[in-house]
Amino acid sequence: EKLLEIKALKKHFKLDRTSTLKAVDGISFDIYKGETFGLVGESGCGKSTAGRTIMRLYEATGGEVDFNGDNVHAKKSKKELKKFNREMQMIFQDPYASLNPRMTVKDIIAEGIDIHGLVNTKQERLDRVNELLKTVGLNEDHGNRYPHEFSGGQRQRIGIARALAVDPSFIVADEPISALDVSIQAQVVNLLKRLQKERGLTYLFIAHDLSMVKHISDRVGVMYLGNMAEIATSDDLYAEPLHPYTQALISAIPISDPEVERTRERIIVEGDVPSPVNPPSGCRFRTRCPFAMDVCAKVVPEFLEHKKDHWVACHLYDERYNDEHQARQR
Ligand code: SF4
Ligand code: MG
Numbered sequence: 629e630k631l632l633e634i635k636a637l638k639k640h641f642k643l644d645r646t647s648t649l650k651a652v653d654g655i656s657f658d659i660y661k662g663e664t665f666g667l668v669g670e671s672g673c674g675k676s677t678a679g680r681t682i683m684r685l686y687e688a689t690g691g692e693v694d695f696n697g698d699n700v701h702a703k704k705s706k707k708e709l710k711k712f713n714r715e716m717q718m719i720f721q722d723p724y725a726s727l728n729p730r731m732t733v734k735d736i737i738a739e740g741i742d743i744h745g746l747v748n749t750k751q752e753r754l755d756r757v758n759e760l761l762k763t764v765g766l767n768e769d770h771g772n773r774y775p776h777e778f779s780g781g782q783r784q785r786i787g788i789a790r791a792l793a794v795d796p797s798f799i800v801a802d803e804p805i806s807a808l809d810v811s812i813q814a815q816v817v818n819l820l821k822r823l824q825k826e827r828g829l830t831y832l833f834i835a836h837d838l839s840m841v842k843h844i845s846d847r848v849g850v851m852y853l854g855n856m857a858e859i860a861t862s863d864d865l866y867a868e869p870l871h872p873y874t875q876a877l878i879s880a881i882p883i884s885d886p887e888v889e890r891t892r893e894r895i896i897v898e899g900d901v902p903s904p905v906n907p908p909s910g911c912r913f914r915t916r917c918p919f920a921m922d923v924c925a926k927v928v929p930e931f932l933e934h935k936k937d938h939w940v941a942c943h944l945y946d947e948r949y950n951d952e953h954q955a956r957q958r
Contacts, residue, residue, distance in 0.1 A: 631696065631798060631830050632659040632682065638690035639674075639681045647905050651677040653854035654691065656931065659798075664824065664831040666841030666862070668877070669851035670901055675834050678851070679800045682832065683716050684709075695798070714744055717796040721803035723787035727775040733786055734771035737761070740794040760789040764819060781812035788819065792827075800832045805840065817844050838874075839881045842866060847937075850874045853912040854904050856931060860938040870940040872917050873897065911943065923949045 639652040764785040805813040858871040876897040914924040943949040
């Protein structure tokens, strides 16, 4: 069952009179109720902008985001917007930057409770905060302290408690573990997984590295330069990556067995990501793709379902164009 339908979503930023940064340039995908959808790509590929536009923190330049069948970007009354704000919450990469240093943890967590008027008395408010602290593995005493008194992992727990306070159904987690020590990362991932089970949450989990989303995601979308390159179930994507960019990302994940590491095939991608102000014509990946064909400079690859639930935007899998590729291989 679909919770969100993202349809040809665009977010452009006008830089000056003549140039526009096409951060997100027409991406479409669904997010199902109760799943974790991992969104992956190098920095600058537009994944954070996509997350924020889906949350309505940015106004969309084009396209649509349907939440339970309702376009969140269509004009809404204040009351309706408040409802969306409650349903959709965000967890940030750097919880410290997003926690007000002058507020106690208790007040930080209670902010949404106050805004949405979810309790009637001070005691109810305190009970609710204490319950949330416990849920994320902190205790009541922590509520009276300030953000700087906590470690990175604890701050992320505070950020999670704050997001949960208004009882959302959908959470965008923007690189929630990237800034944490490796030993802490698994704890936060496990906490997120437990909360998902207990509360039936749906996650959009953003990361720059495929190994980070592997264990938490049901499905994964790979973004490149404002476009979606590939979407598949987690298992499928790792077992049989189709897009050359995904293949490169996967072959860059270190394998602990030195024998496998030595003998495996690697797809190496050279050069830097081109500017999203002036993206390459045709396929945006063509300037770095080891398999690029003539058609790749001329025609934008369509996003096609190569096999069930496995989508890819690459001419190698499009019958209309892959003759060229096969001819070259012969
Ligand atoms: Fe490479 Fe062409 Fe496929 Fe783009 S469409 S990924 S350039 S083969
Ligand atoms: Mg980012």
